[in-house]
Amino acid sequence: MKVLKTIDEALQYIEEKKIERKKKLEDINIFVCIGTGCAAKGSVKIYDAFKDLFKETKRAKVYPLEENNNRIKKTGCCGRCSSGPWVIVMPYGYFYCEVRLEDVKEIYEETILKGKAVERLLFVDPATSQRVEKLEDAKFFKAQSFYIMEDIGKCECDSIDDYMGRGGYLSFLKVLVENKPDKVIQIIKDSGLRGRGGAGFPTGIKWEITKNSKGDRKFVVCNGDEGDPGAFMNRTLLERDPHAVLEGMLIGAYTIGANKGYAYIRAEYPVAVEMFRKAIEDAKNLGLIGENILGTSFSFDIEIKEGAGAFVCGEETALLASIEGKRGIPRPRPPYPAQAGLWGCPTLINNVETYANIPKIIRDGAEAYRKRGVPNSPGTKMFSVTGPVKLTGIIEVEFGTTLREIIYDICGGLSDGDELKAVQIGGPSGACLSEALLDLPLDYDSLKTAGAMVGSGGIVVLSKKTCMVEVARFFLDFTKRESCGKCIPCREGLMQAYHILEKFTQAKGSWEDLENLEFLADLIKKASACGLGQTAPNPILSTLRFFKDEYIAHIDGVCPSGMCTAFKKYSINPDLCKGCGLCARSCPKGAILGERGRPYRIEQEKCIKCGACFDKCKFKAIEII
Amino acid sequence: MKLKRNFAKVEEILKKHNYRQDNLIKILLDIQKEYRYLPEDVINYIGVALDIPPAKIYGVATFYAQFSLKPKGKYTISVCDGTACHMAGSTSLIESIREELKISPGNVTEDLLFSLDQVGCLGACALAPAMVINEEVYGNLTPEKVKEIIKNLKERERKNESA
Numbered sequence: 127m128k129v130l131k132t133i134d135e136a137l138q139y140i141e142e143k144k145i146e147r148k149k150k151l152e153d154i155n156i157f158v159c160i161g162t163g164c165a166a167k168g169s170v171k172i173y174d175a176f177k178d179l180f181k182e183t184k185r186a187k188v189y190p191l192e193e194n195n196n197r198i199k200k201t202g203c204c205g206r207c208s209s210g211p212w213v214i215v216m217p218y219g220y221f222y223c224e225v226r227l228e229d230v231k232e233i234y235e236e237t238i239l240k241g242k243a244v245e246r247l248l249f250v251d252p253a254t255s256q257r258v259e260k261l262e263d264a265k266f267f268k269a270q271s272f273y274i275m276e277d278i279g280k281c282e283c284d285s286i287d288d289y290m291g292r293g294g295y296l297s298f299l300k301v302l303v304e305n306k307p308d309k310v311i312q313i314i315k316d317s318g319l320r321g322r323g324g325a326g327f328p329t330g331i332k333w334e335i336t337k338n339s340k341g342d343r344k345f346v347v348c349n350g351d352e353g354d355p356g357a358f359m360n361r362t363l364l365e366r367d368p369h370a371v372l373e374g375m376l377i378g379a380y381t382i383g384a385n386k387g388y389a390y391i392r393a394e395y396p397v398a399v400e401m402f403r404k405a406i407e408d409a410k411n412l413g414l415i416g417e418n419i420l421g422t423s424f425s426f427d428i429e430i431k432e433g434a435g436a437f438v439c440g441e442e443t444a445l446l447a448s449i450e451g452k453r454g455i456p457r458p459r460p461p462y463p464a465q466a467g468l469w470g471c472p473t474l475i476n477n478v479e480t481y482a483n484i485p486k487i488i489r490d491g492a493e494a495y496r497k498r499g500v501p502n503s504p505g506t507k508m509f510s511v512t513g514p515v516k517l518t519g520i521i522e523v524e525f526g527t528t529l530r531e532i533i534y535d536i537c538g539g540l541s542d543g544d545e546l547k548a549v550q551i552g553g554p555s556g557a558c559l560s561e562a563l564l565d566l567p568l569d570y571d572s573l574k575t576a577g578a579m580v581g582s583g584g585i586v587v588l589s590k591k592t593c594m595v596e597v598a599r600f601f602l603d604f605t606k607r608e609s610c611g612k613c614i615p616c617r618e619g620l621m622q623a624y625h626i627l628e629k630f631t632q633a634k635g636s637w638e639d640l641e642n643l644e645f646l647a648d649l650i651k652k653a654s655a656c657g658l659g660q661t662a663p664n665p666i667l668s669t670l671r672f673f674k675d676e677y678i679a680h681i682d683g684v685c686p687s688g689m690c691t692a693f694k695k696y697s698i699n700p701d702l703c704k705g706c707g708l709c710a711r712s713c714p715k716g717a718i719l720g721e722r723g724r725p726y727r728i729e730q731e732k733c734i735k736c737g738a739c740f741d742k743c744k745f746k747a748i749e750i751i
Numbered sequence: 752m753k754l755k756r757n758f759a760k761v762e763e764i765l766k767k768h769n770y771r772q773d774n775l776i777k778i779l780l781d782i783q784k785e786y787r788y789l790p791e792d793v794i795n796y797i798g799v800a801l802d803i804p805p806a807k808i809y810g811v812a813t814f815y816a817q818f819s820l821k822p823k824g825k826y827t828i829s830v831c832d833g834t835a836c837h838m839a840g841s842t843s844l845i846e847s848i849r850e851e852l853k854i855s856p857g858n859v860t861e862d863l864l865f866s867l868d869q870v871g872c873l874g875a876c877a878l879a880p881a882m883v884i885n886e887e888v889y890g891n892l893t894p895e896k897v898k899e900i901i902k903n904l905k906e907r908e909r910k911n912e913s914a
Contacts, residue, residue, distance in 0.1 A: 163877050166888035207877030355833030355872035393780060393817055394873055396886055434776050435816030437871060451775035453814040512835035512876040519877045550834065584876075586834045600837055604871065610814075 130413040132421045133299055140290045140299075147291025150216070153197075154238055157214040157279060160200045161365050162358075162397050163207025163519070168227070172211055173198060175230045183234075202283035202366020202401070204261070205275065205520035209249065214279045219260040221279065222247035252516045252538030266517055269535040271498060271524045273506040274363065274370070274482050281367065283401055286408035289369040295414060297488035298376050302422055307337060307381040314484070316492035318504040323349055323440070323477035324552065324581040325657070326503070326570035332474065335464040337382040339472035344384035346375050347468070347475040349445055350391040350398070353437035354553030355604060357584030359508035360478040362520045364391065364398035367482065368405035372428070374481030376414070377488065379426050382474050387428040388449050394435065403430055437554075437608035441657050442475045444610065455610045456656035479508060499525035503569035507580065511537050513587030514544040523568075530564040533587060544589040547687075548672070552581025554601040554608075555661030557668030558594060577668050579661070593689035594673040595680055598665045599627040605662040616659030619650040623666060630680045633692040640677055644670060688750070691735040695751040700725035702747035709739035709748060760785055761793055765800050772801050775811060779818060787823040816870065824859045824866035826904055828884050833872030835879035844880055845869060847894035851901050864908060865901070 130136045158164075158173040176198045204212050209223040213233065220243045222233065229247060236242045248257040253265035261267050261279060272278055282288035289295070301310055315330030336344065348371060352360040364371060375387050391399050406428055409415045417425045431449050438444045439454040446467050448454040467473025483505060487495050496504045503525035509532065512518050516538030523532060529549055533539065540546055548558045551568075557578035559566070566572055573579055588597065606620040623646045629635045647663035647670070654660045670677065679686050685693040698709070698718075703725040710718040710726055717733045720726030725747075728739070740748045764781045768774035775797075782793055789812050798805035812818040828848065832841050845867075849855055852865050859866035875881040878890025882897070889900060 162875055162888060163890070166875055166878055166881070166890045207875075210877075352874065353871060355837075356835050356876055357872070358874035358876055361874045392874075394870070432777060432780060433815075434780060434818060435871070436814060448776065449773065451771075451773040451811070453810055510876060512879065513838065518835075553834075584834070586838070588838070592838060600834070608871070 127411050129411070130420060133303055136295070136299055136414075136420055140293070140296060143287050143291040144293065147288060150288075150291075151280060152217050155197050155199060155216045156233075156238075157199045157201040157216065157282075159202065159204055159210060159212040159214075159279070160283070160397070161203030161207065161210075161362060162395070163203065164210035164212055165397065167211050167224075169211035169225075171227060172213065172225055172230060173200065175227055176234075179230060179234055199282045199288075200284050201279055201281060203362040203520060204279045205362065205522075206249075206517060207520075208518045212279065213247075214261075216280065218243070219262070220244075221249050221258075221261040223249045253535075266521075266536045266538065269531065270522050271506055272522050273486065273498060274479065274508060275366070275520075275522050283366045283368070284404055286369060286405065286412060289367070293489065294369055294485070295373055297485035298373050298380075298414070299420075300488060301377050301380055302420065302424065307383070310377065310381045310488070311337065313492050314487060317487045317495040318492075318501075319480065319483055319487060319495070320503060320570060321477060322479035322483070322507065322583075324555070324579060324583075326580060329476065329480055332464055332476070333378065333381060335462070336472050336474040339465050341472045343386070343469075343471045344382055345468045345471060345473040346379045346382070346384045346387040347446070347449065347463075347473055348375055348387070348389040348478060348481055349440065349442065349475055350389060350395075350478045351433045351440045351445060352392060352395075352478075352582060353433075353440050353608070354555075354582040354584050356510065356512050356550075356586045357553055357582035358510045359520055359583055361392075361395045361398050362510075363478050363482055363508065364395070365401050368398075368402045369409070370482040370485060371402070371478050372405050372409060374476075374484035375428065376426060377484050378474055378476065378481065380424055382472070384474065385425050385427065387426065388431050388468075389428065390431045390433055390439070390445055390449060392435070393432040399430060399432060406430070436610075437604070438610045438656075438658050443656070445475070446473065453610070455612050456658070458655060500567065500569050502571050507568070507583055509583045509585050511585045511587065513585075514541040514589045515539065515587050516541055525569040526567040528565050528567055529559070529585075532568075532585065533564070537587075540587065540589065544591070546587065547590045547592060548588045548594065548597075550586040550588055550597065550665075551584070552579045552664075553584045554605050555579065555657070555664055556581045556584070557664045558588070558597060558672065559668070560672035562672075577664065577671060579664075581661075591687055591689065593631070593685055593687040594669045594676045595627060595630045595685075596689050598669045599624065599631055601665040602627055602662070605658065609658060609662075613653075613655040613659060615650050615653040616655070616662065619646055619654075620659070620662055622646060623650065623663065627666070630677065631685075631690045631692065633680070633683060633685075633690070635677070635681050637681060640681065691737075694735050694737075695730065696728055696733060696735065696737070696740060697749055697751055698726055698728055699747050699749050702745050704745055704747070706744075708742050708744070712738045712742040714738065758793075758796060761796055762800075765797065770801060772803060775801065775803065775808065776815070779808075779812060783818060787825075787827070788819045788821055791820075819866075822859060822863060822866075824864050825908075826865050826884050827868065828865060828882060828901075829868045829870045829873070830856075830882040831871075831873040831875065831880065832869050833874075833876060833879075835876040836872075836881055839879040841869075841880040843894050844882060844892055844897050847897050848901065851898050864905075 213222040213225045251264040258264045319329040320326040439448045444454040444456040463473040499505045602624040609616045611617045647666040650663045705723045717729045856869040881890045
């Protein structure tokens with residue numbers, strides 16, 4: 127492996143890699159997605175199968191392609207995990223989805239040997255119900271604006287050479303050559319980049335404060351503790367383009383004068399940790415990380431710290447405590463980490479996606495960057511979309527895109543038989559927005575006015591079958607468990623609020639409970655010490671704001687969506703019952719009584735409302751009241 | 752003699768992390784990989800080696816969801832209860848595992864073969880409902896599929912034993 131010693135050498139190396147990459151995309155190469163989603167569906171086995179097949183053909187001397195050429199590449203998430211595993215064949219650009227092991231041979235014979243597409247594996251665009259040869263032709267692809275996820279499906283996630291072939295590390299070299307940290311900060315300030323971790327603090331200002339803070343040692347930290355249920359864009363980004371994040375951290379370190387960095391990644395993301403570890407190793411071997419990088423006076427070292435499963439560690443002060451090897455308990459700010467962070471030294475802490483934006487801003491300039499998005503929230507944002515929509519996964523859109531565009535144009539609308547009721551955005555600290563707000567442009571400020579926040583960027587679509595009180599209960603269950611317990615409003619308040627919501631879902635809610643819930647939610651929001659407690663009541667406040675009628679219905683003894691089992695009552699229609707006794711045999715509690723040949727009946731006291739009898743009955747004799 | 756051998760392993764892990772206090776979480780993660788939980792005597796040993804009071808280590812171990820002070824099974828099943836999985840019916844998966852293994856979340860089977868945990872989001876939302884068994888992700892599950900997977904693992908263990 128080559129070691130780069132000067133900036134000129136590095137520039138030359140990048141030029142070489144650019145030419146190599148151009149060639150690579152014009153030649154036959156197979157990209158297999160190994161992101162968590164595809165890997166769970168067996169993509170790693172498919173990758174291995176392709177490798178074996180190539181070895182075999184080589185041995186049998188029926189190898190039609192030039193030898194000694196490694197043509198099977200690993201690529202990171204394409205964002206369409208629901209249709210994985212993905213296999214992309216260049217130079218044709220065919221996108222195959224839901225590939226199985228048995229398809230490998232056919233892809234080899236048809237596409238690699240003859241250059242034809244395997245029709246049945248091509249992606250079906252839900253918008254037109256037509257198969258598309260290239261992903262670029264699909265509507266969901268056109269409706270997005272890929273910026274952080276440029277070259278989707280055509281970049282190797284575990285290769286530094288491929289990243290450099292895409293012009294990677296050029297921004298870092300540019301910053302090194304110019305040697306003007308203030309200018310870098312000015313560019314980032316002008317670009318209007320706001321923190322992608324959710325709160326949206328202007329990144330340039332954060333950098334400036336950290337740079338101007340006095341300290342012998344300074345640190346850069348990457349926040350990859352994505353604990354929100356329903357959010358996985360940081361994981362995707364680390365899996366598909368770890369070098370972009372690393373380069374952002376390098377630029378940050380150089381700008382503020384730090385020599386040490388920490389990447390805090392959840393231990394639940396083994397693939398992301400592995401990819402980032404490899405990225406660091408490759409950069410070290412090439413001489414982009416270490417002592418006196420490329421002959422300059424700048425030295426930098428970086429370590430991965432694995433999170434051990436605590437949602438609160440996404441809060442910056444808690445994360446820093448965790449890096450120090452302590453319990454992840456937040457502390458009041460100020461002093462901000464920018465003034466006194468790790469071991470009391472000035473620390474720059476940004477989200478994974480924020481760092482990934484940096485090299486691109488340096489590359490394109492602030493003005494070009496601002497062309498995307500809206501004036502107050504420039505740029506693009508990755509969102510993860512889940513729930514009953516036709517296409518789930520990761521998307522990237524400009525700020526200012528509406529929820530309607532995301533759900534209907536990109537995700538193909540709701541699954542058959544489902545109607546949209548609400549959209550939950552921003553994880554447990556976000557809010558449920560009603561259908562009336564679908565045309566709200568998504569950006570930091572507009573969401574704030576609606577009582578929501580961009581938060582992590584998780585979007586969960588909720589159908590008419592979902593009970594909003596249950597959704598609020600679910601999030602409170604999560605936040606009460608994840609509260610660190612340091613301050614009373616959050617520790618005790620969330621617990622009490624959760625109990626009230628539980629009462630509602632168990633058909634025991636009253637008007638007094640509703641009043642208490644409103645009071646509590648407001649109090650927790652105002653009195654909690656950190657971001658977790660301050661935002662945890664958002665699911666309650668937003669459901670009370672847009673779906674208060676559901677709470678009232680629960681008091682009146684009805685769950686409108688039919689989700690809360692406590693409101694269900696199963697009974698047997700004697701006119702339809704044939705007396706076969708199947709239901710009685712399936713009942714785990716022996717609540718169904720009767721004799722064969724005659725209508726059975728359900729004893730309500732014993733019934734636990736599990737629905738087993740309902741599923742078993744062939745005559746639709748069991749009814750839910 | 753067994754104890755000695757164990758601590759040699761602990762020493763190895765401590766050495767790998769340069770006996771640094773700030774690496775405590777990494778050390779505990781590695782210990783847990785080795786023993787499948789955090790044994791009390793190992794916690795005491797680390798306390799002495801790193802000069803951290805065992806109570807503090809205990810505080811860290813109880814704070815993070817990943818750590819367990821009780822033995823875990825050879826196969827640790829983590830059923831995801833993130834938003835998407837919850838809406839897609841993760842509760843029914845837990846129920847079917849409970850039926851199959853006779854354990855509830857947070858516990859381990861008597862033969863120390865399986866332990867069950869209900870975890871926050873695994874980040875595999877597009878595959879909801881999902882679960883992880885020893886770092887292998889299973890997606891788009893149904894209660895029947897879960898039973899099938901567990902039965903297969905049991906079968907594999909039986910074969911290993913007889914072999």
